[in-house]
Amino acid sequence: MTDNNTKYIYIETYGCQMNFSDSEIVSSIMTENDYSITQKIDNADIIFINTCSIRDNAEQRVRKRLIQLNALKKKNPDLKIGILGCMAERLKSKLLEEEQSVDVIVGPDAYRDLPKLMLAVEDGQRAINVILSAEETYGDISPVRLDKNKISAFISIMRGCQNYCAYCVVPYTRGKERSRNPETILAEAEQLFDEGYRELTLLGQNVNSYRWEKKIMGFPELLSRVAKINPLLRVRFATSHPKDISDKLIQTIVRHPNVCRSIHLPVQSGSNRMLDLMNRKYDREWYLERIAFIKKHIPDCGISTDIISGFCSETEADHQQTMSIMREVGYEYAFMFKYSERPDTLAAKKYKDDVPEVIKSKRLTEIIDLQQQLSLTANKKNIGSVVEVLVEGFSKKSQHQLSGRNSQNKVVVFPKENFNIGDYVNVKISNCTAATLIGKAV
Numbered sequence: 280m281t282d283n284n285t286k287y288i289y290i291e292t293y294g295c296q297m298n299f300s301d302s303e304i305v306s307s308i309m310t311e312n313d314y315s316i317t318q319k320i321d322n323a324d325i326i327f328i329n330t331c332s333i334r335d336n337a338e339q340r341v342r343k344r345l346i347q348l349n350a351l352k353k354k355n356p357d358l359k360i361g362i363l364g365c366m367a368e369r370l371k372s373k374l375l376e377e378e379q380s381v382d383v384i385v386g387p388d389a390y391r392d393l394p395k396l397m398l399a400v401e402d403g404q405r406a407i408n409v410i411l412s413a414e415e416t417y418g419d420i421s422p423v424r425l426d427k428n429k430i431s432a433f434i435s436i437m438r439g440c441q442n443y444c445a446y447c448v449v450p451y452t453r454g455k456e457r458s459r460n461p462e463t464i465l466a467e468a469e470q471l472f473d474e475g476y477r478e479l480t481l482l483g484q485n486v487n488s489y490r491w492e493k494k495i496m497g498f499p500e501l502l503s504r505v506a507k508i509n510p511l512l513r514v515r516f517a518t519s520h521p522k523d524i525s526d527k528l529i530q531t532i533v534r535h536p537n538v539c540r541s542i543h544l545p546v547q548s549g550s551n552r553m554l555d556l557m558n559r560k561y562d563r564e565w566y567l568e569r570i571a572f573i574k575k576h577i578p579d580c581g582i583s584t585d586i587i588s589g590f591c592s593e594t595e596a597d598h599q600q601t602m603s604i605m606r607e608v609g610y611e612y613a614f615m616f617k618y619s620e621r622p623d624t625l626a627a628k629k630y631k632d633d634v635p636e637v638i639k640s641k642r643l644t645e646i647i648d649l650q651q652q653l654s655l656t657a658n659k660k661n662i663g664s665v666v667e668v669l670v671e672g673f674s675k676k677s678q679h680q681l682s683g684r685n686s687q688n689k690v691v692v693f694p695k696e697n698f699n700i701g702d703y704v705n706v707k708i709s710n711c712t713a714a715t716l717i718g719k720a721v
């Protein structure tokens with residue numbers, strides 16, 4: 280344990296990039312308050328689990344983990360366990376009743392209260408704060424970077440979501456949409472560049488509705504300001520909602536070569552009937568028009584997406600519409616999920632989760648198989664070309680191979696030679712799989 284009075288915190292993070300970014304904010308708040316962060320769970324006095332509620336299996340994973348942590352606590356009764364993030368917000372004090380090993384529950388907008396709550400916990404109490412805020416952006420907090428490579432970092436530019444897609448729990452766990460002061464974003468970005476970071480991803484549930492002080496600055500202006508920090512800084516962003524992705528944003532990307540040629544545009548379904556039930560506020564035709572606009576102005580843009588199979592009342596014909604939109608767009612990459620009903624969402628209240636599990640699985644398998652083919656086709660097009668790679672680390676398989684990504688966000692692996700992490704390297708692609716481009720520096 281500890282050799283002085285400092286308490287050591289181990290943070291385990293589940294779910295989206297926003298959660299990973301929040302864990303860095305929590306680390307900053309706690310280290311400002313005389314706690315230390317440890318990378319070794321065995322050294323921890325306190326374990327924080329930053330949780331995700333997006334699908335039931337994400338919550339089940341945390342429940343299973345809590346059984347293991349409970350066993351750790353039996354061996355070390357002084358160990359404290361905290362649940363942070365979306366599960367804390369969704370389940371509130373119910374989680375304290377259900378999980379006897381848990382000492383503290385803190386929702387995504389209450390992290391500033393953590394040091395105070397931990398004092399109560401040290402006093403032997405159980406503590407909770409799950410108040411959502413209309414203003415909190417943690418804009419003034421400089422996150423403690425927990426990433427390993429020190430090359431790419433995430434900057435949270437806004438919090439919350441109020442799109443209320445029928446299936447989605449996020450508006451309930453992360454509250455109303457609010458944008459962070461651009462000056463704090465730019466200061467953080469500049470500092471990261473000075474520290475040697477070469478790739479920043481601007482994060483929000485829906486970055487296209489970023490607004491500061493009544494439209495003086497929207498997302499295209501912010502993106503442009505970050506891109507101008509230095510041509511050697513790569514800038515990415517996620518996630519965009521198809522209903523809000525503007526011509527102005529696409530034109531901003533065109534103007535800045537260091538804004539990556541990669542857009543994540545979750546389609547969810549190719550069927551207009553499903554999109555309407557999902558409350559997505561666009562239809563297939565609108566989505567395809569946006570894709571056509573992107574491809575016209577940024578012909579080399581990589582496009583990725585999110586897809587849900589088996590949403591309420593989805594028929595085989597609806598599913599085929601999803602398969603056909605995938606072919607039509609030719610996604611480079613997709614995150615693909617089975618619909619999982621979340622309590623209290625619009626869909627849970629209004630519709631029946633009536634697609635049988637076997638059908639959901641069958642359709643998901645078809646979607647995954649198709650995406651595999653589309654990714655391979657997209658990757659094969661790169662064979663023979665030269666791509667610029669920002670090196671992020673060694674390849675998983677060998678210390679003689681480096682790994683990084685190109686502007687389109689594809690993983691590229693090539694022999695190390697004399698190159699190092701953080702270098703930009705031009706790599707000629709000679710081979711590929713559905714997941715990786717393989718080549719050699721030129």
Ligand code: 5AD
Pocket residue numbers: 333334446447448545547585586587616617618619620621
């Ligand atoms: N079931 C399955 N997938 C979901 N997503 C969000 N809510 C659900 C749900 N209830 C997916 C969407 C979203 C991604 C982050 O997670 O595709 O874009």
Ligand code: SF4
Pocket residue numbers: 440441442443444447448449450484485520
């Ligand atoms: Fe959920 Fe829709 Fe908001 Fe994305 S835009 S977080 S899917 S409600």
